Amino acid sequence: MTSLRRTGFTLIELLVVIAIIAILAAILFPVFAQAREKARQTTCVSNLRQIGLGVNMYAQDYDEKMPFNYQYHWDAHGKQMPGVLDWWQDLCRPYVKNELVYTCPSASPHTKETYWRPPGTPNPLIRDYIANAAATAADRGYWPPGSKREGRVGPFTNNWNNDSIALAQIEDPVGTIAIFDGHRYDEIWALNQSDCWKPSPLPPGDKQFSWPGVVAKRHNDGFVATYVDGHARWLKDSRCGEWTIFAND
Numbered sequence: 001m002t003s004l005r006r007t008g009f010t011l012i013e014l015l016v017v018i019a020i021i022a023i024l025a026a027i028l029f030p031v032f033a034q035a036r037e038k039a040r041q042t043t044c045v046s047n048l049r050q051i052g053l054g055v056n057m058y059a060q061d062y063d064e065k066m067p068f069n070y071q072y073h074w075d076a077h078g079k080q081m082p083g084v085l086d087w088w089q090d091l092c093r094p095y096v097k098n099e100l101v102y103t104c105p106s107a108s109p110h111t112k113e114t115y116w117r118p119p120g121t122p123n124p125l126i127r128d129y130i131a132n133a134a135a136t137a138a139d140r141g142y143w144p145p146g147s148k149r150e151g152r153v154g155p156f157t158n159n160w161n162n163d164s165i166a167l168a169q170i171e172d173p174v175g176t177i178a179i180f181d182g183h184r185y186d187e188i189w190a191l192n193q194s195d196c197w198k199p200s201p202l203p204p205g206d207k208q209f210s211w212p213g214v215v216a217k218r219h220n221d222g223f224v225a226t227y228v229d230g231h232a233r234w235l236k237d238s239r240c241g242e243w244t245i246f247a248n249d
Contacts, residue, residue, distance in 0.1 A: 135191075
């Protein structure tokens with residue numbers, strides 16, 4: 001008498017297989033997500049490296065002056081011309097002509113600028129990257145009492161009654177952040193807008209708390225920045241001294 005051979009799975013066996021697949025998926029999916037984000041991070045570093053080189057090429061062509069973070073246009077009588085506002089991207093565009101370079105692959109949604117766009121330039125302007133602009137007002141930076149660095153001075157400024165920052169003024173080009181991953185449309189003005197800010201030494205209600213943060217840590221809980229000398233890298237956390245032009249801070 002021949003015995004019958006069993007075919008197929010029992011319910012228990014099927015459930016075990018499903019459980020194993022679910023466990024493997026739970027283990028592998030985060031790994032795949034991290035690998036994908038790592039690739040985006042690498043692209044972002046490449047973008048900001050190209051931008052950093054473009055900023056340096058601009059400076060070499062303009063008497064070693066940094067581009068303005070943004071600049072208004074003025075007529076011959078010193079009156080502001082409405083409808084035209086250049087951002088640093090517009091000034092660096094002759095040196096960095098690929099518009100995709102200004103777009104962070106991990107930014108969602110992308111920050112867009114439509115205000116007073118110059119004719120013939122991209123509108124909206126993608127502004128996933130933000131310039132580290134100068135600020136010297138007392139409410140725009142904080143250092144320990146007695147410090148000589150009471151104001152925070154970045155390598156960019158705006159042309160409202162200002163001259164642009166000269167490379168010679170930047171004491172620490174290797175250690176000074178120029179442009180970085182951001183999530184607002186404007187710029188960084190206050191030290192407490194950076195990720196290094198520690199508000200605990202200040203009393204509650206101090207007006208320095210009112211400045212919104214702008215650093216976007218969208219790459220594996222970190223962000224990418226290019227420095228004044230043109231190199232770019234990923235940072236988990238920054239030092240407050242990296243947001244000023246001063247050496248040894």
